[in-house]
Structure formats: C-alpha cells, structure tokens
Amino acid sequence: GIQVEQSPPDLILQEGANSTLRCNFSDSVNNLQWFHQNPWGQLINLFYIPSGTKQNGRLSATTVATERYSLLYISSSQTTDSGVYFCGGSQGNLIFGKGTKLSVKP
Amino acid sequence: KAGVTQTPRYLIKTRGQQVTLSCSPISGHRSVSWYQQTPGQGLQFLFEYFSETQRNKGNFPGRFSGRQFSNSRSEMNVSTLELGDSALYLCASSLGGSVLEAFFGQGTRLTVV
Numbered sequence: 001g002i003q004v005e006q007s008p009p010d011l012i013l014q015e016g017a018n019s020t021l022r023c024n025f026s027d028s029v030n031n032l033q034w035f036h037q038n039p040w041g042q043l044i045n046l047f048y049i050p051s052g053t054k055q056n057g058r059l060s061a062t063t064v065a066t067e068r069y070s071l072l073y074i075s076s077s078q079t080t081d082s083g084v085y086f087c088g089g090s091q092g093n094l095i096f097g098k099g100t101k102l103s104v105k106p
Numbered sequence: 107k108a109g110v111t112q113t114p115r116y117l118i119k120t121r122g123q124q125v126t127l128s129c130s131p132i133s134g135h136r137s138v139s140w141y142q143q144t145p146g147q148g149l150q151f152l153f154e155y156f157s158e159t160q161r162n163k164g165n166f167p168g169r170f171s172g173r174q175f176s177n178s179r180s181e182m183n184v185s186t187l188e189l190g191d192s193a194l195y196l197c198a199s200s201l202g203g204s205v206l207e208a209f210f211g212q213g214t215r216l217t218v219v
Contacts, residue, residue: 031206041143041194043210086149093139093162094198094208096149 002027004089006097013104018075021100023087025068030091032063034072037084037099046072046085077104108133110199110211118217124185127214131178131199137161138180139208140172143194152195155180156202187218 003026013019023034032050035043047054047061049070054061058077063070070089074081082104088094111130119125131138139162140152151164155174172182178199184191194215198208 031208033208035210041196041213041215043196043198045207045209048207088149088208090206093151093154093164094141095151096141098148 002029002089002091002095004087004095004097006085006087006100008100009098011100011102013077013102015077015079015104015106017077017104018073019077019102021072021074021085021087021102023070023072023089023097025070025089027091028065028068029089031094032065032070032087032089033094034061034070035086035088036081037086039083043086074102077102079104079106110197110209112195112197112211112214114214115212116215116217118219119187120219121187121189123187124183125187125216126181126183127195127197127216129180129182129197129199129211131180131197132209135199135201135209136178137200137202138174138178139198139200140180140182141196141198142166143196143213144192149196152182184216189218192216192218 005024034046049063051065060073084099088096137156139154154162174180196213197211200208
C-alpha cells in the first residue's frame with residue numbers, strides 16, 4: 001500500500017515566522033488533503049489538492065503529483081496555528097502520515 | 107449545512123464489553139469511512155461504506171465491524187473490547203464516486219478499562 005512520510009515531525013516557531021511542511025508519497029495518488037487536528041481531535045480540512053497550488057489566507061499548498069510530494073506553507077504564524085498537521089493521500093481511502101506537530105510561541 | 111456528526115463523543119467501557127459508535131454524514135454524502143487514531147499507530151483506516159455496501163476494509167480483526175443504512179448513516183461495532191482498543195475513532199464522509207474530498211466528524215473517544 002501507499003506509504004506517506006511527513007516532515008519535520010516537530011516544529012517550534014516564534015509567532016510571525018514562516019514554515020514549510022512536507023508530505024512525500026511512495027506511489028501516485030489521486031486524492032491529497034491537508035488537515036489540522038484541533039485540540040479536541042477533529043480533523044479540520046485545510047486543502048484538497050491532488051495537484052497544483054491553492055491559497056487560503058496565510059496558508060497555501062502545492063502538490064507536485066509527478067514527483068509525489070506536497071508542501072504546506074504557513075506564513076506569519078500565530079499561536080492558534082499550533083497543533084498537529086496531517087496530510088492524507090489515496091488511490092481510494094486516505095492513508096495518513098504521522099503528522100507534524102507545530103508549536104508557535106508568543 | 108450540518109457537518110459530520112459522531113455520537114457519543116466520549117465513552118468508557120470495560121474489557122470484554124461491546125460498543126457501537128454512530129456517524130451521520132453530511133447531507134448528500136454517500137461514502138462513510140472510519141479511522142482509528144492512537145498515539146502509537148497514528149491514523150489507521152478501518153473500513154469504508156458506500157451505498158450500504160462495504161467497499162474497502164483495513165487491516166483490523168473481525169471484532170471490528172460496521173454497517174451503513176439507507177440514509178447513509180453508519181455505525182461501527184467493536185466486540186469483546188480490549189485495552190488496546192482505547193482510541194479516538196474518527197468518521198469521514200464524502201460524496202463518493204469520483205469526488206474524494208473527505209470531511210471528518212469530531213470523533214468518539216473510547217476508553218477501555
């Protein structure tokens with residue numbers, strides 16, 4: 001099955017800094033999503049991005065399907081950005097990476 | 107438009123008991139998938155139902171089962187609970203077919219004692 005690798009596993013930032021989270025896939029996927037898990041456990045949709053680039057406020061994502069990776073950019077980070085970020089990809093059902101735990105310090 | 111609703115939110119059960127969790131998908135969504143999240147194993151796929159039929163199944167023992175009703179609501183059942191079944195159980199819904207974007211509920215946190 002597909003393997004998903006996320007990096008870095010942990011990231012500590014000062015408020016206002018920018019960051020890039022990466023997701024690598026072992027095989028091609030036709031569904032790729034980024035999520036932010038809130039403190040109560042719910043996965044909040046950030047991007048559905050099988051290919052190309054999307055932006056939503058301070059967040060943007062790019063997927064290069066031919067090279068089997070996706071990047072999530074967070075600019076001008078805020079303390080509310082803290083939490084765990086997951087990418088999931090699939091040829092059917094989502095397979096998740098282990099996540100990146102982001103801590104933004106004031 | 108209401109999101110994905112999971113009930114109950116929290117549950118405490120004793121080893122050996124069984125449990126049923128419920129998931130109501132977004133209106134119009136026909137696919138419901140279930141995931142287990144534990145600190146050690148991360149997010150793992152349990153199974154997917156589409157139009158009342160199990161379409162895919164993950165690598166979990168037969169104690170884990172599910173079903174989907176005609177209104178797309180889904181239930182998952184875990185029989186003979188073990189301590190290792192303590193986890194956050196997440197349900198996701200999607201339109202199905204060629205539309206794959208998944209939306210998750212708030213989860214059910216199950217503790218087995």
